[in-house]
Amino acid sequence: MSDTLQDGESSTRSNSLKISLPTVLYTDTADTETPQTNFNESKHSLPSSFGASTLLLSSPVSLPTSPTPFTKTPLQSRSNRSLDEPTDSKHQQNTQSKPIINTGSSTGNPRNKCVLQPGHSLMDWIRLGNSGKDLNGISGRIRPVTPTELSTHSTQEDAWLAIRGRVYNITYYLPYHPGGPEELMRGAGIDATELFDKVHPWVNYDSLLAKCLVGPLRADRPDAEELFDITNASPKSERLREPSKAQELVRKSMENLANCITPVRKKITTKSDDNVKGSPPSKIMQSLIQSSDLPVSISRRAASSPIKSDKAQGSPPPLRFDWIQTSMKLTISIYTGLLANPGGCAKITDGRLHVEVATDGWLRTVQLIPDEQIKDPLQLRVFSESGKIEVMASKVEHKVWKNVGVMSFGAATQISSPRTLDCRVMHVERVSHDTMLLALSPVSGPVIVPLGHHIRVHHKINDKECIRSYTPVGDGWDNFGGDLSALKLAIKRYDTGDLSPYLTSLKLGHLVTLSGPYGNFQLQKVRRHNKFFYICIS
Numbered sequence: 001m002s003d004t005l006q007d008g009e010s011s012t013r014s015n016s017l018k019i020s021l022p023t024v025l026y027t028d029t030a031d032t033e034t035p036q037t038n039f040n041e042s043k044h045s046l047p048s049s050f051g052a053s054t055l056l057l058s059s060p061v062s063l064p065t066s067p068t069p070f071t072k073t074p075l076q077s078r079s080n081r082s083l084d085e086p087t088d089s090k091h092q093q094n095t096q097s098k099p100i101i102n103t104g105s106s107t108g109n110p111r112n113k114c115v116l117q118p119g120h121s122l123m124d125w126i127r128l129g130n131s132g133k134d135l136n137g138i139s140g141r142i143r144p145v146t147p148t149e150l151s152t153h154s155t156q157e158d159a160w161l162a163i164r165g166r167v168y169n170i171t172y173y174l175p176y177h178p179g180g181p182e183e184l185m186r187g188a189g190i191d192a193t194e195l196f197d198k199v200h201p202w203v204n205y206d207s208l209l210a211k212c213l214v215g216p217l218r219a220d221r222p223d224a225e226e227l228f229d230i231t232n233a234s235p236k237s238e239r240l241r242e243p244s245k246a247q248e249l250v251r252k253s254m255e256n257l258a259n260c261i262t263p264v265r266k267k268i269t270t271k272s273d274d275n276v277k278g279s280p281p282s283k284i285m286q287s288l289i290q291s292s293d294l295p296v297s298i299s300r301r302a303a304s305s306p307i308k309s310d311k312a313q314g315s316p317p318p319l320r321f322d323w324i325q326t327s328m329k330l331t332i333s334i335y336t337g338l339l340a341n342p343g344g345c346a347k348i349t350d351g352r353l354h355v356e357v358a359t360d361g362w363l364r365t366v367q368l369i370p371d372e373q374i375k376d377p378l379q380l381r382v383f384s385e386s387g388k389i390e391v392m393a394s395k396v397e398h399k400v401w402k403n404v405g406v407m408s409f410g411a412a413t414q415i416s417s418p419r420t421l422d423c424r425v426m427h428v429e430r431v432s433h434d435t436m437l438l439a440l441s442p443v444s445g446p447v448i449v450p451l452g453h454h455i456r457v458h459h460k461i462n463d464k465e466c467i468r469s470y471t472p473v474g475d476g477w478d479n480f481g482g483d484l485s486a487l488k489l490a491i492k493r494y495d496t497g498d499l500s501p502y503l504t505s506l507k508l509g510h511l512v513t514l515s516g517p518y519g520n521f522q523l524q525k526v527r528r529h530n531k532f533f534y535i536c537i538s
C-alpha cells in the first residue's frame with residue numbers, strides 16, 4: 001500500500017531514496033514543459049517527422065466488450081461467454097472434467113482467464129519459441145493441410161487448428177493459453193476462425209503462433225491449390241506471410257461467405273498516409289447488431305501508426321489500434337506492443353476522445369473525432385503484459401456506426417522528469433478497519449503511473465515537509481467508477497505515523513500534493529531473465 005516506507009519513518013529517509021528515471025507524468029497546464037498536441041491540424045497535415053498520423057477509420061469493428069469481475073457497469077459485468085458456450089458434447093465433457101478457474105488477472109483482464117502452471121507465462125512462451133524447439137511438429141516445414149487432415153489433429157497430445165486459412169499446431173501452446181487448454185481445445189481439428197473472433201479478435205495469434213504454423217488450409221478440392229498458390233517458386237513461408245492481393249481477395253470472399261465476417265488488418269506505413277477505409281456492414285448484419293446489444297462480429301479494421309520502432313535512435317515503440325462496437329458501446333484498443341509497460345488515461349472533451357498513452361518513458365496522445373456522438377462514462381483498461389489499452393465509450397444514439405471517425409496520433413514526447421501537481425480527492429472508501437482508499441484526480445491534467453512505478457505524497461507538518469511513497473492500486477479495490485485520470489491509493493493508517501492519519505482523514509474535495517511518477521522498472525528487461533525472487537518486508 002505504501003511502498004518502501006513505514007509511515008512513522010522520517011521524511012529524510014524518504015527523500016534520500018535514490019530512485020532514478022521517473023518516467024511519465026503528464027499535465028496539460030500552460031506553464032508546464034509538457035508539449036501539447038495540436039489537434040487543430042487537419043487530418044492529413046500532421047507532420048510525419050513528429051511521428052504523427054491521422055487516419056480516417058471506416059467500417060465498424062466487431063465484437064465483445066469484455067465483462068470483468070472488477071467492473072462497475074452492467075455491460076462489463078455481463079458475461080460475453082453467451083455467444084461462446086460450447087455446443088458439442090466433446091467440449092462439454094472437457095470442461096466438466098477440468099473446470100476453468102475464473103480468476104481475473106493482474107493485468108486487469110476480466111474474462112475467464114485461467115491459472116497457468118508455473119513456467120507458462122507469455123514470456124516463457126516467447127522463450128520456448130526462441131529456443132529452436134520444433135513447434136509446428138514438422139521440423140519447421142510449411143505445407144498445405146486439408147480439412148480432413150486437420151480434423152485428425154484434435155487431441156491434447158496432437159492439436160492443430162486453423163484461423164483465417166492458416167493451420168497452426170497448438171499442441172505446445174495449450175498450457176500457455178491464458179484462457180486454458182480446454183478452451184483452446186474447442187478449436188482443435190477445425191477452422192476456429194469464428195470461435196476465435198467471438199472470444200478475442202484482438203489477440204495477435206499470428207505472432208504468438210508464428211513458429212507453430214503448419215501451412216495453408218487447402219480445401220478438399222482439386223483447384224484449391226490455386227487459392228494459395230502453393231506451386232509458386234518463391235519460398236513458401238514468405239508467401240504465407242504476404243499473400244498476393246488476389247489470394248487475399250479470394251480468401252476474404254470465402255471467409256465472407258462462410259462467416260459473414262471479414263476481419264482484416266491493414267498496415268499503414270510511413271510512405272502511405274492512406275485513410276483506412278472498409279466496407280460498411282451489410283444490412284443484415286446491421287439489423288442483427290441493432291436488434292440487440294450482443295457483440296456481433298461484423299468486420300474489423302486495424303492499423304499501425306507510422307511511427308517505426310527504432311530503439312537505437314531512441315524512438316518510441318509503434319502504436320497499433322483497432323476498434324470494435326456494439327450498438328451501445330464503442331471500444332478503441334491501442335496496442336503498444338508486448339511488455340512496453342503501458343500506462344494510459346482517457347477523457348472526452350468537446351465530443352472528442354483523448355487517450356494519453358505512456359510507454360517506457362514516451363508519451364503520445366491519441367485522439368478520435370468520432371463520426372457520431374459518444375459520452376461518458378468512459379472505461380479504461382490497461383493490459384500490461386500484452387500492451388493493450390482499451391477505452392470503452394457509450395454511444396449517445398444506440399445504433400451501428402458505419403465509420404468510427406478520424407483517428408490521429410500526436411507527436412511522441414520523451415518525458416523524463418517527475419512533476420509535482422495538486423490532486424483533488426474524488427472518492428473516499430473504507431477498505432478495512434485501518435485502510436482507506438482514496439481516488440485522487442489531478443487538477444491540471446492526467447497522471448500516468450506505469451506498472452512498477454510509484455508516486456510520492458507531500459504534506460507539511462509543523463513546517464517540515466513529510467513525504468511518503470505510494471504505489472497506486474488498480475481497479476477492483478473500490479466502487480469508484482468515475483474519472484479515468486484518477487489515481488487510487490490504498491492508505492493504511494498508523495496512529496503514530498506522520499502522514500497516514502492525515503491522508504486517512506481527507507474528505508471529498510480536499511487537495512493533496514503529489515509528485516511522480518518515480519521508478520526505473522522496465523517490463524522489457526524482464527524478458528531476459530528466467531528466475532524471479534519476490535522480497536516481502538513486513
Ligand code: HEM
Pocket residue numbers: 109111112113114173177178179180183184185186187192195196199200203204205208209383386
Ligand atoms: C479458437 C479457440 C479459442 C478459444 C475458445 C479461446 C478462448 C479463450 C478464453 C475463454 C480466454 C479468456 C478470456 C479472454 O481473455 O478473452 C482466452 C484468452 C486468451 N487467448 Fe484464447 N481461445 C482460443 C484460441 C486462441 C488462440 C489461437 C490464441 C493465440 C495464440 C489465443 C490466445 C489467447 C490470449 C493471448 C488470451 C488472453 C487475451 C487477453 O488478455 O486479452 N487463444 N482465450
